[in-house]
Amino acid sequence: xxxxxxxxxxxxxxxxxxxxxxxxxxxxxxxxxxxxxxxxxxxxxxxxxxxxxxxxxxxxxxxxxxxxxxxxxxxxxxxxxxxxxxxxxxxxxxxxxxxxxxxxxxxxxxxxxxxxxxxxxxxxxxxxxxxxxxxxxxxxxxxxxxxxxxxxxxxxxxxxxxxxxxxxxxxxxxxxxxxxxxxxxxxxxxxxxxxxxxxxxxxxxxxxxxxxxxxxxxxxx
Amino acid sequence: xxxxxxxxxxxxxxxxxxxxxxxxxxxxxxxxxxxxxxxxxxxxxxxxxxxxxxxxxxxxxxxxxxxxxxxxxxxxxxxxxxxxxxxxxxxxxxxxxxxxxxxxxxxxxxxxxxxxxxxxxxxxxxxxxxxxxxxxxxxxxxxxxxxxxxxxxxxxxxxxxxxxxxxxxxxxxxxxxxxxxxxxxxxxxxxxxxxxxxxxxxxx
Numbered sequence: 043x044x045x046x047x048x049x050x051x052x053x054x055x056x057x058x059x060x061x062x063x064x065x066x067x068x069x070x071x072x073x074x075x076x077x078x079x080x081x082x083x084x085x086x087x088x089x090x091x092x093x094x095x096x097x098x099x100x101x102x103x104x105x106x107x108x109x110x111x112x113x114x115x116x117x118x119x120x121x122x123x124x125x126x127x128x129x130x131x132x133x134x135x136x137x138x139x140x141x142x143x144x145x146x147x148x149x150x151x152x153x154x155x156x157x158x159x160x161x162x163x164x165x166x167x168x169x170x171x172x173x174x175x176x177x178x179x180x181x182x183x184x185x186x187x188x189x190x191x192x193x194x195x196x197x198x199x200x201x202x203x204x205x206x207x208x209x210x211x212x213x214x215x216x217x218x219x220x221x222x223x224x225x226x227x228x229x230x231x232x233x234x235x236x237x238x239x240x241x242x243x244x245x246x247x248x249x250x251x252x253x254x255x256x257x258x259x260x261x262x263x
Numbered sequence: 264x265x266x267x268x269x270x271x272x273x274x275x276x277x278x279x280x281x282x283x284x285x286x287x288x289x290x291x292x293x294x295x296x297x298x299x300x301x302x303x304x305x306x307x308x309x310x311x312x313x314x315x316x317x318x319x320x321x322x323x324x325x326x327x328x329x330x331x332x333x334x335x336x337x338x339x340x341x342x343x344x345x346x347x348x349x350x351x352x353x354x355x356x357x358x359x360x361x362x363x364x365x366x367x368x369x370x371x372x373x374x375x376x377x378x379x380x381x382x383x384x385x386x387x388x389x390x391x392x393x394x395x396x397x398x399x400x401x402x403x404x405x406x407x408x409x410x411x412x413x414x415x416x417x418x419x420x421x422x423x424x425x426x427x428x429x430x431x432x433x434x435x436x437x438x439x440x441x442x443x444x445x446x447x448x449x450x451x452x453x454x455x456x457x458x459x460x461x462x463x464x465x466x467x
Contacts, residue, residue, distance in 0.1 A: 045368065052364050059355045120349030127314065127343055128368045262316045 053142030074100040075158040090163030094223040097159040105183040110201040136254035148180025175219040182243040185250035192257035265342040273322035295448040300465035306451035344414035350405040354394035369412035379411035398425040419450040
């Protein structure tokens with residue numbers, strides 16, 4: 043197995059051990075998506091126009107949940123030293139961690155997003171596009187979120203700091219993903235916002251590993 | 264493969280305080296150096312500077328292979344094992360999972376990981392979660408990882424602290440075997456090492 047495959051598999055195992063990663067994120071997602079209708083007039087007429095918006099905001103919030111554990115655990119117990127002295131460069135280790143975060147949080151949330159949106163009144167015909175935008179947006183969330191997690195290394199109450207750093211950077215994917223869905227629902231061209239979302243995710247995947255590696259080295263020095 | 268470590272004129276600061284300067288050290292294959300000095304003299308910082316985590320104020324850390332100088336980044340990623348104060352083991356994974364992951368990550372294989380666990384008397388503990396191990400057992404697991412990882416340069420920070428007398432002696436034998444195979448050991452210690460070593464003092 044390649045070194046990055048090793049890291050990826052370890053991260054998957056860590057996400058499941060103690061804390062039940064995907065289940066926790068899904069539970070939180072369901073709770074947020076359920077709270078919004080309770081806080082307003084829950085008639086279909088009222089909710090349907092904002093259903094995809096709620097689904098996307100809940101997605102962004104739920105993807106923040108397990109970010110704190112991405113680098114912090116390895117930093118605290120000294121394993122990060124050993125990971126950076128391994129065969130792969132720090133950038134690749136960080137990228138593998140983000141991909142594993144996507145696999146354990148982003149992908150399950152992307153599967154849940156169409157269900158939540160439809161339950162809130164979005165037309166079922168939107169389901170494939172919701173799944174696609176949520177899956178792509180999840181990649182952006184993982185890499186941008188990982189950058190926030192690496193920057194917050196070593197600070198107390200890092201979880202809050204991560205949310206403050208990361209949420210503004212999640213605005214573009216939320217705008218583009220939600221925009222593609224509204225455009226599709228209104229019968230307007232939806233390909234452009236979707237392509238921009240893909241571009242944002244690819245840009246994050248290309249750039250963020252360098253930021254994460256630098257932040258990890260800085261935290262360890 | 265690292266055959267020699269050459270530290271020249273090294274100066275390291277933490278915060279605004281310079282811990283040491285003009286520090287020279289030469290370590291060849293088959294050699295052990297016991298690094299001593301009072302608390303706060305910079306023993307840990309020196310080890311971390313050699314491992315590349317701390318950028319020195321001045322001076323250089325160079326690695327030499329059998330045939331000539333090695334590129335530092337490459338030498339560290341392929342030839343250095345740092346065993347710090349912390350064991351770097353995840354508390355809710357089993358000892359076996361952690362040991363085999365780390366050994367494979369450093370380029371070893373699962374069979375040598377199990378053999379090292381056997382040597383260090385960890386066989387019966389392998390299926391326990393790391394959090395159920397005592398401090399000494401966790402350290403033995405970290406030592407098994409060290410022994411099974413194919414890395415010539417060992418940077419050890421107080422490696423013996425939580426170990427009992429019997430396992431200190433055992434670790435001495437494992438160090439001898441490592442040195443006989445062309446290994447290099449630099450250990451920051453307060454207690455004497457169980458094998459013959461050149462002592463280098465880091466004055467505070």
